[in-house]
Amino acid sequence: MLANAGLYLYVWWIVPGLPELIPLHYDPTGTVDLIGGPGELFRLPLIGSLILSANLVIAGVVHRYERVAGHVLLWTALGVQLVLASGVWLLIAKAAGE
Numbered sequence: 001m002l003a004n005a006g007l008y009l010y011v012w013w014i015v016p017g018l019p020e021l022i023p024l025h026y027d028p029t030g031t032v033d034l035i036g037g038p039g040e041l042f043r044l045p046l047i048g049s050l051i052l053s054a055n056l057v058i059a060g061v062v063h064r065y066e067r068v069a070g071h072v073l074l075w076t077a078l079g080v081q082l083v084l085a086s087g088v089w090l091l092i093a094k095a096a097g098e
Contacts, residue, residue: 022095
C-alpha cells in the first residue's frame with residue numbers, strides 16, 4: 001500500500017511542472033503513439049490500486065487454505081506497483097527531456 005501511495009504522491013507532486021501535452025505511450029520502435037495531458041499519468045497508480053485491491057481480497061480468501069499462494073499474490077501486487085512506478089518515472093523523464 002505504501003508503494004501505491006508513494007506513486008500517487010509522486011505523480012501529484014510532478015504533474016504541475018510538466019508541459020501541457022506529454023507522450024503517454026511509445027510503440028515498439030520508440031515512436032510516440034499516444035499524447036495526452038499530464039493528469040493522465042494518474043491512470044497508472046489507479047491501475048495499481050485496482051490490482052492491489054483485487055490481490056488483497058483474493059489473498060485474504062486464499063490465505064486461509066493455502067498460505068503460500070496468499071503470500072505470492074501479495075508479493076505480486078508489490079511487483080506490479082514497482083513496474084507501474086518505473087513506467088511513470090520513464091514517462092516523466094522522457095517528457096521532461098523533450
